[in-house]
Amino acid sequence: xSKKTLIVFSGDYDRVxxxxxxxxxxxxxxxxVTMFFTFWGLSALRKTDGAGAPSAVKSGLQKMFSGxxxxxxxxxxxxxxxxxxxxxxxxxKVMKSQNVMSVSELIATAQEQGIKMIACTxxxxxxxxxxEELIDGIEYAGVATYLGEADESNVNLFV
Amino acid sequence: xSKKTLIVFSGDYDRVxxxxxxxxxxxxxxxxVTMFFTFWGLSALRKTDGAGAPSAVKSGLQKMFSGxxxxxxxxxxxxxxxxxxxxxxxxxKVMKSQNVMSVSELIATAQEQGIKMIACTxxxxxxxxxxEELIDGIEYAGVATYLGEADESNVNLFV
Amino acid sequence: xSKKTLIVFSGDYDRVxxxxxxxxxxxxxxxxVTMFFTFWGLSALRKTDGAGAPSAVKSGLQKMFSGxxxxxxxxxxxxxxxxxxxxxxxxxKVMKSQNVMSVSELIATAQEQGIKMIACTxxxxxxxxxxEELIDGIEYAGVATYLGEADESNVNLFV
Numbered sequence: 001x002s003k004k005t006l007i008v009f010s011g012d013y014d015r016v017x018x019x020x021x022x023x024x025x026x027x028x029x030x031x032x033v034t035m036f037f038t039f040w041g042l043s044a045l046r047k048t049d050g051a052g053a054p055s056a057v058k059s060g061l062q063k064m065f066s067g068x069x070x071x072x073x074x075x076x077x078x079x080x081x082x083x084x085x086x087x088x089x090x091x092x093k094v095m096k097s098q099n100v101m102s103v104s105e106l107i108a109t110a111q112e113q114g115i116k117m118i119a120c121t122x123x124x125x126x127x128x129x130x131x132e133e134l135i136d137g138i139e140y141a142g143v144a145t146y147l148g149e150a151d152e153s154n155v156n157l158f159v
Numbered sequence: 160x161s162k163k164t165l166i167v168f169s170g171d172y173d174r175v176x177x178x179x180x181x182x183x184x185x186x187x188x189x190x191x192v193t194m195f196f197t198f199w200g201l202s203a204l205r206k207t208d209g210a211g212a213p214s215a216v217k218s219g220l221q222k223m224f225s226g227x228x229x230x231x232x233x234x235x236x237x238x239x240x241x242x243x244x245x246x247x248x249x250x251x252k253v254m255k256s257q258n259v260m261s262v263s264e265l266i267a268t269a270q271e272q273g274i275k276m277i278a279c280t281x282x283x284x285x286x287x288x289x290x291e292e293l294i295d296g297i298e299y300a301g302v303a304t305y306l307g308e309a310d311e312s313n314v315n316l317f318v
Numbered sequence: 319x320s321k322k323t324l325i326v327f328s329g330d331y332d333r334v335x336x337x338x339x340x341x342x343x344x345x346x347x348x349x350x351v352t353m354f355f356t357f358w359g360l361s362a363l364r365k366t367d368g369a370g371a372p373s374a375v376k377s378g379l380q381k382m383f384s385g386x387x388x389x390x391x392x393x394x395x396x397x398x399x400x401x402x403x404x405x406x407x408x409x410x411k412v413m414k415s416q417n418v419m420s421v422s423e424l425i426a427t428a429q430e431q432g433i434k435m436i437a438c439t440x441x442x443x444x445x446x447x448x449x450e451e452l453i454d455g456i457e458y459a460g461v462a463t464y465l466g467e468a469d470e471s472n473v474n475l476f477v
Binding site for chain 3: 007009011038039040059061062064065068122125126128142143144146147150151153156157158
Binding site for chain 1: 168
């Protein structure tokens, strides 16, 4: 048993999926896993359909950025062949037929397995994302917390 | 002597090139290197000119995805200034004049040096890529195998 | 106290920013940090306004590549919602209002903290970037130097 960390910087459906597959795989092998979500990766932690979004307290620019971000993990775009969401839908169809979990299912599994998910508070400020918009059961911290976890881990990836 | 792993997720010519330069450099210093190719990174392992592609056994969606993927490592696009392949051609011209190896040459060197190359079977299913389409001398496995290798390595990168 | 390395491959404003935030955070915790700038990441080390660019000694293709690259760290594009620089300007405005440092400020802090910054000489050749175009106080080396540093580090990231 050892520790692993993943920084999820990317908000692409395929990269987020890869991060969760690695994280869930490690947790299944009894590793302690910490995922640190920063910048576009924060989109993966958004509540479906933007529930709880208190847009009133955001500045205009923050409202604009958070408004442009995908509203839920299943709305993330794939990094190639997305074609306005069509490519993503088709990829998800193939995944289903091959019994590959969707990102939402991977997130649920990660939470069941006790993977520690941390939202980067500095990125939340820059992109205008509030705690109310993110899913329950996650933690909030900055780079020092990430570095503390990484120091104790034997595998650290930046996705 | 130590071990290193690289996950090659990206299918960009420049990123794949960087991964192989690091891998070959480490192997030249007597490190044991494992490269795990997943998602778009699988394109780098394709046989030139799509030889052996048994498109008949693929579903329509898989055929579509694998059909859109580059047909050989030298057909990968660069992540910037690609301009429909023109940028890539020009970058390769400069590389040649500076005695920098192409991705095909880097792959050949990696195989000569005994670098272990693993194709991610789950990604192959999603993208509709069959073993017959990939180069010889590689292995096939999933995330558990990757994690086993990473646990024994002192440098693990996600490219 | 331990060692950390970061490969800065990306030339996106947001990714470069993330790399420096991690690097500066680690240095603040007394870690020894090495940043290895390669490919598009080299843009982050360019002198403002292209001072010192000796374009005469470059080949036509090198001139073209280096001519297309951003002329200073603050001219890097963000990886999403850049809109020809408008998105970047707006992100920087929010950052300022949230007391988040710009990339130029992060670089200055990195230099004050004694972070070792290495420019990849092979990438400089391919992209046609000369030492005169890059900021002072950095080192020049290749992949073997990076691997030596990574071997001594407990956290190694590819950004």
